[in-house]
Amino acid sequence: MGPWNGAYVNGTGGDARAGGLLLCGGRSRRMGTDKALLTLDAGGGETFAGRVRRALSGVACEILLSASDGARYAYLDLRCIPDAIETSGPLGGMIAGLEAFAAREWVIVCACDVPLVETCTLERILIIAMANPDVDVVIPVGEKGAEPLVAAYRPRVARILREALQTSIHRIVNPYPLETARGSKNERAALDGANVRFVAIESLTNDPSEFLNINDPASLDVARRIHAEKRIRAEQRIRAEQGRVAGSGGCAHEREFAAH
Secondary structure (H helix, E strand, O other), X not given: OOOOOOOOOOOOOOEEEEEEEEEOOOOOOOOOOOHHHOEOOOOOOOEHHHHHHHHHHOOEXXXXXXXXXXXXXXXXXXXXEOOOOOOOOHHHHHHXXXXXXXXXXXXXXXXXXXXXXXXXXXXXXXXXXHOOOOOOXXXXXXXXXXXXXXXXXXXXXXHHHHHHHHOOOOOOOOOOOOOOOOOOOOOOOHHHHOOEEEEEHHHOOOOHHHHXXXXXXXXXXXXXXXXXXXXXXXXXXXXXXXXXXXXXXXXXXXXXXXXX
16 A cells, blocks of 8 residues: 655744654564555555555644655655664664754654654653653553653764664663563663653653554554544544534534534
């Protein structure tokens, strides 16, 4: 299935102090196909990359794409930047993106395989970042661990990440930073030298499925089911509101609004 053919506008309505970095450089081995071009509607529609781009556009004043083949995502209308270090996983793309956004205060990094994430959640991450001038990184943490690929980074962190790669450290952060008895506390991570603020996912959204990583066919099925359920609930709310307006005999303007 081809990518969504909807139009994107180059300009965004985001904060002038923040850039957005869309990561589409994964190899998608477990999925067997490019995750960035998948859709939540089995019959087509907006791609994963398109959905995340749209979420970022509400919080970042400019968005850059990190991908090995920018031509595959030309429909996104984003400038593509090559990895700072080839075959280095997401760290290579993050380094290049952070360095490209050196003039910004913060960069919201978001991987293409979290298509359920909403702009308001990314905005809350940025708000926390802006309120903590001494912090280098803001990373959400949930039951499944830290989410360093849906997080806020200061551009200066690029130096720390580059130094980590040069010493063969590819782990971005300990997956369970708040639990000393869980995870690999003794393994070195790229962000060990940064001032990281970990934020509970439940403080950012009441829907933890926004952070669902789609890495294989099974998780894709789960995401599509969640998406379908959300759409049904939204349609039910719209019908209920239309009924309320019609039942109250609202003004013509209200009836027209409900009809759309």
